[in-house]
Amino acid sequence: MNYLKQVAAIIAKDIAAELRTREMLSSMGVFAILVIIVFNFALELTERQIIETATPGALWVTIIFAGMLGLNRSLSVELDKGCLDGLLLTPVDRSAIFFGKALGNALFMLIVEAIVLPLFVVFFNVPLVQPWVILIVVLGTLGFAGVGTLLSSMAVNTRAREVMLPILLFPVAMPELIAAVKATSGAMMGLPVSEWQQWLSLLIVFDVVLVAVSFMVFEYVVEE
Amino acid sequence: MLEVKSLVKSFGPTIALRGVNLSVPDGQFVTLVGPNGAGKTTMLRILATLSRPTSGTVTIGGHELPKGARDARRSIGLVSHQTLLYGDLSAEENLRFYGRMYDVADLDARITQVLEMVGLAHRRRDPVRTFSRGMQQRLAIARAVLHRPSLMLLDEPYTGLDQDAAARLETVMSSVGTEGRTVVMTTHDLERGLAVADRVVILAKGRVVFEANRDELDTAAFKEAYRQHTL
Numbered sequence: 001m002n003y004l005k006q007v008a009a010i011i012a013k014d015i016a017a018e019l020r021t022r023e024m025l026s027s028m029g030v031f032a033i034l035v036i037i038v039f040n041f042a043l044e045l046t047e048r049q050i051i052e053t054a055t056p057g058a059l060w061v062t063i064i065f066a067g068m069l070g071l072n073r074s075l076s077v078e079l080d081k082g083c084l085d086g087l088l089l090t091p092v093d094r095s096a097i098f099f100g101k102a103l104g105n106a107l108f109m110l111i112v113e114a115i116v117l118p119l120f121v122v123f124f125n126v127p128l129v130q131p132w133v134i135l136i137v138v139l140g141t142l143g144f145a146g147v148g149t150l151l152s153s154m155a156v157n158t159r160a161r162e163v164m165l166p167i168l169l170f171p172v173a174m175p176e177l178i179a180a181v182k183a184t185s186g187a188m189m190g191l192p193v194s195e196w197q198q199w200l201s202l203l204i205v206f207d208v209v210l211v212a213v214s215f216m217v218f219e220y221v222v223e224e
Numbered sequence: 225m226l227e228v229k230s231l232v233k234s235f236g237p238t239i240a241l242r243g244v245n246l247s248v249p250d251g252q253f254v255t256l257v258g259p260n261g262a263g264k265t266t267m268l269r270i271l272a273t274l275s276r277p278t279s280g281t282v283t284i285g286g287h288e289l290p291k292g293a294r295d296a297r298r299s300i301g302l303v304s305h306q307t308l309l310y311g312d313l314s315a316e317e318n319l320r321f322y323g324r325m326y327d328v329a330d331l332d333a334r335i336t337q338v339l340e341m342v343g344l345a346h347r348r349r350d351p352v353r354t355f356s357r358g359m360q361q362r363l364a365i366a367r368a369v370l371h372r373p374s375l376m377l378l379d380e381p382y383t384g385l386d387q388d389a390a391a392r393l394e395t396v397m398s399s400v401g402t403e404g405r406t407v408v409m410t411t412h413d414l415e416r417g418l419a420v421a422d423r424v425v426i427l428a429k430g431r432v433v434f435e436a437n438r439d440e441l442d443t444a445a446f447k448e449a450y451r452q453h454t455l
């Protein structure tokens with residue numbers, strides 16, 4: 001029970017700090033909206049087939065780059081004044097710190113996605129606000145936030161940490177993102193679930209593997 | 225309380241600590257002095273369970289590190305030159321967060337108590353980033369003693385403070401941070417380090433090169449030893 005309370009305390013702390021500054025959500029939100037606008041004008045999508053092919057990719061590019069901004073901000077908050085050391089000094093299981101930070105990061109990404117999905121519907125006229133797509137977005141976000149939290153903790157100890165995070169994160173998260181794009185595409189086009197189920201399964205497998213590995217190695221990553 | 229045996233810490237080819245031995249009984253105040261690069265901060269980070277030793281053993285309150293690190297952390301309070309406080313949160317929110325992480329009983333009353341101890345009760349709802357450096361350091365002490373630790377680790381706590389703020393911090397620490405506790409403090413400041421210590425230890429180039437109890441210490445001889453080992 002204490003474990004869950006400690007995870008909740010970390011999430012509540014991140015929410016309280018964000019409510020005070022709104023730095024993370026505003027930067028992620030503005031970035032996401034700009035990317036949507038740029039895609040909308042740059043691609044000049046007129047044919048239905050091209051729209052359906054390009055939109056899932058554009059959606060996930062928006063999500064992961066906005067997520068990257070959030071991860072960097074989350075990391076810098078913990079670096080400031082040695083707060084990460086403060087967290088590591090507490091007598092809690094390191095995995096509670098990992099889950100607290102990862103769930104907090106996922107929560108902020110989901111809030112931005114709640115804005116991004118309707119905007120995609122408006123700009124691209126595609127049926128993205130539907131249960132299957134929302135499920136895929138939630139699954140992709142959880143995996144991305146999990147591995148992103150681990151790797152941002154790793155990047156903390158490097159000199160060019162803001163540059164290092166995407167270099168570390170993109171190759172690791174790429175298989176999961178490909179599965180997310182493919183599954184989103186199938187769900188959005190209204191294909192039978194059986195036709196894109198393998199991508200959904202792959203997404204779930206990557207989520208489980210990435211989060212499990214992150215959970216196991218987090219302790220070794222954050223300690224010198 | 226604290227037992228360090230043959231402690232070695234290396235970062236790649238750089239050896240920061242070379243077989244340090246240190247034993248600190250309950251209630252003793254030990255000041256660890258040494259020049260930059262002597263290994264003081266590395267030593268304190270290991271004692272605080274933030275860094276793993278390369279070899280050697282560290283035992284805190286009967287818990288051997290790193291295996292017993294989680295239990296040992298309950299008895300450790302750390303004050304460093306960094307405050308470990310979230311600037312966007314208020315003083316009270318910071319203490320509430322740490323109190324929940326340490327599972328402090330009767331947290332509201334304890335927060336009020338430690339804020340009054342460090343003279344910041346009137347600023348409890350203000351964001352920490354609006355505090356002066358001295359006030360932030362006093363709040364860092366409140367954070368460090370919130371869970372009633374039996375071992376206080378003080379890593380250059382006076383860094384960045386002006387004379388007034390340092391004097392006030394010293395008063396707060398003597399009344400709040402160190403009372404009845406085992407304390408290990410690192411500092412460059414020989415005068416201040418000597419004034420508060422029961423025992424002084426000189427660390428140079430990763431080794432303990434001098435140690436003596438305060439009551440049997442010849443200050444001039446100590447300063448000469450410091451000069452010899454740090455030049």
